[in-house]
Amino acid sequence: MESSLVLQNLLSAPVLFFFLGILGVLVGSDLEIPSPLPKLFSLYLLLAIGFKGGMELAHSGLGPQVLLTIGAAVVMSLLVPLTSFLLLRLRLDGYNAAAIAASYGSISAVTFITAESFLNVLEVNFDGFMVAALALMESPAIVVGVILAKLSAPAEDRESAGDQENRGDQENGGGGLRWREVLQEAFLNGSVYLLIGSLVIGYVVAAFSPAGLEKMDPFTEKLFYGALCFFLLDMGIVAAQRLRDLRQTGAFLIGFSLLAPPVHALVGLLVSALLGLSQGNTLLFMVLCASASYIAVPAAMRMTVPQANPSLYISTALGLTFPFNVVIGIPLYMALTRHFIPVG
Amino acid sequence: MESSLVLQNLLSAPVLFFFLGILGVLVGSDLEIPSPLPKLFSLYLLLAIGFKGGMELAHSGLGPQVLLTIGAAVVMSLLVPLTSFLLLRLRLDGYNAAAIAASYGSISAVTFITAESFLNVLEVNFDGFMVAALALMESPAIVVGVILAKLSAPAEDRESAGDQENRGDQENGGGGLRWREVLQEAFLNGSVYLLIGSLVIGYVVAAFSPAGLEKMDPFTEKLFYGALCFFLLDMGIVAAQRLRDLRQTGAFLIGFSLLAPPVHALVGLLVSALLGLSQGNTLLFMVLCASASYIAVPAAMRMTVPQANPSLYISTALGLTFPFNVVIGIPLYMALTRHFIPVG
Amino acid sequence: MESSLVLQNLLSAPVLFFFLGILGVLVGSDLEIPSPLPKLFSLYLLLAIGFKGGMELAHSGLGPQVLLTIGAAVVMSLLVPLTSFLLLRLRLDGYNAAAIAASYGSISAVTFITAESFLNVLEVNFDGFMVAALALMESPAIVVGVILAKLSAPAEDRESAGDQENRGDQENGGGGLRWREVLQEAFLNGSVYLLIGSLVIGYVVAAFSPAGLEKMDPFTEKLFYGALCFFLLDMGIVAAQRLRDLRQTGAFLIGFSLLAPPVHALVGLLVSALLGLSQGNTLLFMVLCASASYIAVPAAMRMTVPQANPSLYISTALGLTFPFNVVIGIPLYMALTRHFIPVG
C-alpha cells in the first residue's frame, strides 16, 4: 500500500515536472525559467492558496477544533527551532544554527500545496483552516531564530550590533535585538504578508460578497494545478542547482536535512492524533512540521542575522529537504497517517 | 442604499486586493510585483477588455445610439482638458497645466474595468460599445493637451522647439508643433494601439469567425476577474508609493485631483441622461469622465511636452484620483445613477 | 474554396493578432511585449503542446501507423537540410548554408500550433502523435547541419577548431567535431528538452494517473488559444522587426525562404499520401516539413557553428518563412490536402 502511494505521487504531473527540472540540470540542458517569471508563479500560488484557504475558513468557521489546530501549529513552529538549534549547535556556530533552526521551524508553502494536490488525487478531504495554520507558522519561527542568534552571539557583537546605523531604528537593551526590524521581517515579509492578506480577503469575500467567489474560481482554483506544475519545473531546476553547493555543507547538515523532516512529521502525527484531526488534516499538519522555509526565513535571516551563511540554510532547505518531502515524504507521511489515524 | 453600495464595493475582491497593496506600503512590507510582471497584466487587461468590447459591439451593431454615445464621449475628452486647463492655469505654468489637463480628459482603463466588475456583481447590464468610447477618449485628450502646451509656451520656446533635431520629423509652422510626433503619440501609443486593435479584432472575429469566440473565452473572460485582482494589488502598491510624492504637489493639486472626478462625473451624468443611456452605461460614462490617465497620457506628454514635471501628473492621477474613483467614486456614481436614471 | 480557407485563416483571432503586431511596427507604434514575457508564453506553449500530445499518444498507442509517421518525419528532417544545403551552397559559404539548412530541416512549434487551431476551427480531426513527430524533428536537423558545416569547413579550420579551449570537452578526430557539444545542443536544448519532457509526462500521466488530466485541462487546454493569440501578437512585432534586416540577406535568400516552404510542403503531402494519413495529420505533416526553426536551431548553431551569421538564419526563418506559413501557407496546404487526400 505504501509503495502504491509512493508511485501515485511519483507519477503525478506536479512531481513529474519537478523531476523534469532536476533531470534537466543533471544532464546539462540549458532549460531555464528566466527571472522574474518564477516570482510570478510563487506570488500567484501564495495569493491563490491564501484566498481559497480564507474562503473555506469562512465556511468552516472558527470553532474550537480550528483554534486548537492553529494553536498547536504555532506551538510547533516555536518548538521545532529550539530543538533543532540544540542539535545543530553540536557542529555549527550560533548564527548558522539559529538560521537553519528557524528555517525548519517555518514552512514551505509549495510543499503544502503539493500535499493538497496529492490529497485531491486520493480524494481525501482536508480543511481550509489548515492554510491559516500554514500562514501563522512562518513568523514565530523567525522570531525564535533571531532570538537564538542574538543569545548565542559573542558578547562584543551584542554590544555593537547596531552601532553603525541610525539609532532610531533600534532598541539596544538586551543584546542589541532590533525588535522593530525583527518583527517587520517576521510579519511583513512579502510572502507572509501576501499569504495572510489573501487569506483575510478570501474570508471577507466569502462572508460578505459570495458572488465574487465564483468569478475568482477560474483564476484561483482552475488554473492552480497547472501553475503548480510549471512552478515545480522551476523548483526542480533550482533544487538541482543547489545540490552542487552541498559539498560545502558537510555530512552533518546533509544528515540533518534528510532526518529532520520525518522526525518532525512524526511529532506532527502524534499531535494530530491527540487533536483528533482527520486523515487529510493530519497529512497537512505533518507536512507543515516537516517542511523548511526557503523564502520567508532566508529573507528575514539575511537582514537580521547577516553573520549566518545563506548557502547553508538555503541549500539544505531547498536542495534536500524540499525534494525529500515532495518525492518521498508526502506519500510516506500519508502511509503513516492511514496506519495511525482512523478514517473520519 | 448608498452606504450599502459603498460597502459592496469595499468588500469586493478587486478593491480588497487594492487595499492590500496600499496597506503593504503603509506598514512597510517589502511585497512587490517585480517589473515587467505588472506590464503583463496591463497588456492582458487591455487585450481582453478590447476583445470583449469589440465582440459585443459586433452583436449590438453601430446604431445611432451607439454612435451618439461614442461621439459624446469624444466631445467630453475634448472639453474636460479645456476647462481643467483654465482652472489649473490659476496656479500652474502652461506646460504642467496642459499635461495634467490631458490626463483628466483621458481615461483609466483599470477604473473602467473595476466599474464593469462592480456592475457585474450588482447584476446591472451595460453595453460593449462603451469600450469603444473608452478607446476613443485617449487620443483627443492628448492632442488637446499638446496644443494647449504649445499655445501657452513662451514665444522663444515656440520658435526653437525642434531646432536641435532633424527637421524631416516636424512642421515648424505655427509654434513648433510637431504634428507627426503628436499624432503618433496620441494614436499609436502602445496602450491605445493595443486597445483599439483588440477591439477591432474582437469585432472581426465575432462577425466572421464566431467559432473563435468560445475558444478565447477562458482567456479573455474567465481569467479576467482574477487577473484584475492581481493587477489591483500592484496598483495599490504603486498608488501608495506615489502618495509620498504629494508633499511636492501642494494643496491646490490635491484638491483638484479629488474634486475633478466627481465634478466630471456629474457632467457625465447629465450627458448620459440627455442621451437616455441605461443605468449601467451611465455609470461607465461617468467613470470615463471622472477617471484620469496614467499610462497613455504620461507616455505621450513625456515625449511631446518634456517641460512638464511628470511627478505632478502621475502622482495626482495615480496616487489620488485612481484610488478615489475605485474606492469611493464608483459606488457614489452608482448611487447618483440609481437616483437620476430610470431603470431600463 | 481555397480562397474561403484563406479568409477563414486570415479572420481567425491568432492570425489577426499576428497582423496587429506586424502593423504596429510598420506604423511606428511603441507597443512591445517586454522580455522575458515572450519567453513565458513560448515556454507555456511548449509545455502545453507537449503535455497534450503525450496524453493523446497514450490514448492512441504506439501502433505501426504511428511509428511509421514519426519515422517519416525524422527522415524528412534529415533530408530537407541536405537538399537545402546543396541549393544554398550555390550562393552562400558552407557555414551559412549549413545553418540555414538546419533551420529549414527543423520545425516551428508555433506554426504547428497555429495549424492545429486552424484544424480545430474547421472541425477536422488530427492525432496527438503528430506532436511526437514535431518533437523528434528538431535534433536530427541540428546534427545534420553541424556535420555539413564541419565537412565544408576549410581544412585549417577543421584542425584547429577547438584548440583554444580545454580539451576534455572534445574529441578531435574527424575534423574537430565536438560530438558531446553537438549532441547536447541538439537534444538538450531548452526548448527541445521541455517539449520532449512534457510529451513524456503527458504520456505517463495519461497512462498511470488519469485523474490528473482533468486538473491540467484548464491550464494546458482552455487557456491555450488565448495564450497563442498573445504570443502571436509578439511574434508579429518580432517578425516585422526582422523584415528590416532583409536588406542584407539579398534576393536569393528571400526567394529561398518563400519557395522552400511550399516545396517542402508538397514533398510532405506526397509522403502523407503514401502513408495514408488522414486530412488533419496530412496538414500537420506538411506544416512540419514547411516550417523553419528560429528557437532550437539558432541556439544550437550559435554555439556549434559560430562562423555563420545569425541574422541570416534568424531573419529568413522568422521574418519571412514564419509569416508566410501562418498567413498563406496553412490555408494553401489545407486546400491541397482537401484536393489530394480523401476524407478519412
Added chain:
Amino acid sequence: MKRIDLFLSERELNRVCKAITAAGAKGYSVMRHVTGMGPSGEISEGMDFSGLGANAHVIVFVEDAVLAAVGKALKPLLKRYGGVGFVSSAEPL
C-alpha cells in the same frame, strides 16, 4: 578610448541610440528596467507599467576622436528630455 555612460528614460531610447550611431560610434549596449534618482526626481520600479516607464542605461565605448561628435549629438537630447551622461577612460581588452 572613452567610455560614455548615459542614464535616461527608456522612452527616449530609440532617439538616443540613433543619435549615437549617427555620430559615428561603432557599437553600444543598453540595459533597461533601470531605476534611480536624479535632478528631476526618483524613478521607481513601480512606475514601469505606467506611461513614464523606467530608465535605461546606455554604455558606449568610442575612439577618443568620436567622443566630441557623440557628446554634441546627445547633449541637446539630454537637456530636452532629462537624463545624464558621464565619460571616463578605457582601452580595449
Added chain:
Amino acid sequence: MKRIDLFLSERELNRVCKAITAAGAKGYSVMRHVTGMGPSGEISEGMDFSGLGANAHVIVFVEDAVLAAVGKALKPLLKRYGGVGFVSSAEPL
C-alpha cells in the same frame, strides 16, 4: 568627478540608497536582477524567487568632495551585509 560601483544583495538596496542620498550624492542608478560571484559565494538567477533574492548594481556619480562621505556611509553596510564597492574617475559628458 568619481564613479562608484556597488554590488550588493537587492535586500539591502533601500538602506544603501538612503545612505547614498544622505551622504550628499545628487543621484544614483540601480540595476536589479544582477547575478555574480564574490567573496561570499555565487548568486544565481535561480535564487531570484527565493528569500535571498539576486544582487543589485548601484552606480553613483559624485563630485570628488562627496566621495569620502559616501564611502564612509556605505562601508559599514557592505561589511555587515556583504557586497563590494569600487571607485574610478569620470567627468560629465
Added chain:
Amino acid sequence: MKRIDLFLSERELNRVCKAITAAGAKGYSVMRHVTGMGPSGEISEGMDFSGLGANAHVIVFVEDAVLAAVGKALKPLLKRYGGVGFVSSAEPL
C-alpha cells in the same frame, strides 16, 4: 586595480564565467537582457525568446596582476563567438 567590461551573447555566459574564475578573478557580476549594437549587428529585445537570446554584460574587478590572465582566457572566446571587452582603472571603495 582594473575593471573589465564584457558584452557578449548570454548563450556563451557560462563558458565566459568559468574562464574568468579559472583565470584567477575573485568575483564578477552579470547583467542579462542587455541589447545593443556591435561589429556583428544589432541585438534587440524582441530576439530574447528566440534561440539567439540577448546579450549579457559582465563586470569583473581584478588586481592588475590578474588582468593579463583574464584577457588571455577571454580573447579567444570573444573572437570565436563574438562580443567585446574593455578595460579601465578603478580602486576599491
